[in-house]
Amino acid sequence: MEQGTVMRSLRSLIGAIVGLGWITSLAAAPNLSMSDYQVALRRGRQAVSESAFVDAVTQFEAALRARPNDPVALSELGFAALQAGDLVRARTATESALATTKDRALLAASLYNLGRIAEATDDRNAAVAAYRRSLTLRKSAEVTGRLAALDPSTPAAVPLSVAPIQGPFASLDAFCKRARREATAFCPAPFSTGNDYFALQETLTSPPPPMQSVRVVSIRPHNDTVNDCHLLVQTGSGFYSLGLLSENGCAPRELTVQSMGSARSPAVMLRLITQPATVLSDEPSARWVGHYQEWLYVCALDAKQKPACVGPIDLGRVQQHAVHALKPGESPEWDYRRRPVIDGNGTLRIEPEGWKPGEPLPSSAHLGSHALKLWAK
Numbered sequence: 001m002e003q004g005t006v007m008r009s010l011r012s013l014i015g016a017i018v019g020l021g022w023i024t025s026l027a028a029a030p031n032l033s034m035s036d037y038q039v040a041l042r043r044g045r046q047a048v049s050e051s052a053f054v055d056a057v058t059q060f061e062a063a064l065r066a067r068p069n070d071p072v073a074l075s076e077l078g079f080a081a082l083q084a085g086d087l088v089r090a091r092t093a094t095e096s097a098l099a100t101t102k103d104r105a106l107l108a109a110s111l112y113n114l115g116r117i118a119e120a121t122d123d124r125n126a127a128v129a130a131y132r133r134s135l136t137l138r139k140s141a142e143v144t145g146r147l148a149a150l151d152p153s154t155p156a157a158v159p160l161s162v163a164p165i166q167g168p169f170a171s172l173d174a175f176c177k178r179a180r181r182e183a184t185a186f187c188p189a190p191f192s193t194g195n196d197y198f199a200l201q202e203t204l205t206s207p208p209p210p211m212q213s214v215r216v217v218s219i220r221p222h223n224d225t226v227n228d229c230h231l232l233v234q235t236g237s238g239f240y241s242l243g244l245l246s247e248n249g250c251a252p253r254e255l256t257v258q259s260m261g262s263a264r265s266p267a268v269m270l271r272l273i274t275q276p277a278t279v280l281s282d283e284p285s286a287r288w289v290g291h292y293q294e295w296l297y298v299c300a301l302d303a304k305q306k307p308a309c310v311g312p313i314d315l316g317r318v319q320q321h322a323v324h325a326l327k328p329g330e331s332p333e334w335d336y337r338r339r340p341v342i343d344g345n346g347t348l349r350i351e352p353e354g355w356k357p358g359e360p361l362p363s364s365a366h367l368g369s370h371a372l373k374l375w376a377k
Contacts, residue, residue: 036062036063036066037073040059040066040073041060041072043055044058044059044062044063044077044080047080048080051083053080053084054084056084057080057086057089060076071097071103071106071110072106074096074097075101075110077089078097078110079094079116082113087120097113104137105137107134107137108140109134111133112131112140112142112143115127115130115143118130119146119150119357120357120358124150128150131143131144131147141364141365142364144368145361145364145368148350148367148368149364152341152349152350152367152369153349154369155368155370156366156370157364157367158365158366162308162309162373162374163310165240165241165242165306165307165308165309166178167237167238168235168238169238169239170239175239176219201218201252202216202252203216204257207257208257208266210235210301211233211234211301211307212234212235213234214232215232216229216255229243229245229246229249229250231244231299233307235301237306242297245272245274245293246274249274251272252270252271253271253272255271256268256269265301268300269296270297270311271295271296271315272295272296273292274293275292291317292334293316296311296312296313296315296340297310297311298374299374300374302376310370310374314365315337315339315340316335316336316337317334318333335362336352336362336363337352338350338351342372346375347369348369349369349370350366352367
């Protein structure tokens, strides 16, 4: 994770830990110790934002000397001690914070800390219980994401919505003209795999009826360097188009069909790789770098036999990788991966792949269970 992202995440977590409890605690404090407490608390938070967790522990302990048994300082000490690797101190401080406050926001944050401590000690059941208790007090995408990583049946923090789709187009030529409003010569049909401005990227060998064809195509208009990618689904009514993420082009990784039982039409799953790229500097010799990103789209025919799709869903990322340094057939080291699992009941689960409890969990918004609404009437 980039340093800026880490810093922002830590600041957000600090804010979550403090909540309204800090204001309440300050109001009740004796004036004599107010200054020492505030200074130590501020220095501790600053140390956390700089990832200086040992220093943060020292400062939060100083805050507790100024105001013994203060639940805010105890909660923040628990988090700092966890990050510093002192799990015994982290658990003691966190349990003390839980025992000395009735503030819902502070309780929720302390229960989150307790879940993180349980993860670090390989106690999955205790972590799940702490996260569930935390969520009964306050909604949190961070807590939901970590709970979903441990229990993929957990409803995801961010539900999937049906993506807008265009069509039907009477023909490929009609879609082509609408897609870029260019002359037909720039978008020839039938498709080719050469250097034409309209190229077929992938096609589904045996589309599930009543789908007649499913294709991934990319369009690059004349004198343009950006490819637009589309998923084209053909039915008896014509061609429907879903615009795909296509930063600097797209490369379909997998296009498959998933049976959904007799009550629903089959689902089509598309896993897509994009390669956004940027220049490191303005110098002529500057190297182009970028990252690989994998996305998931899921489509099916609704009750009116019109395609309905959800996506894009983040499945993995490699940050700031020298794209052109890869050898043929070489795969980059992914920063994180996600595994999609879909069942015959219309439920999609997004699970972490290669992740261990206690580790950082970037891009967790879609982790967990999604009840797909592709077949709604």
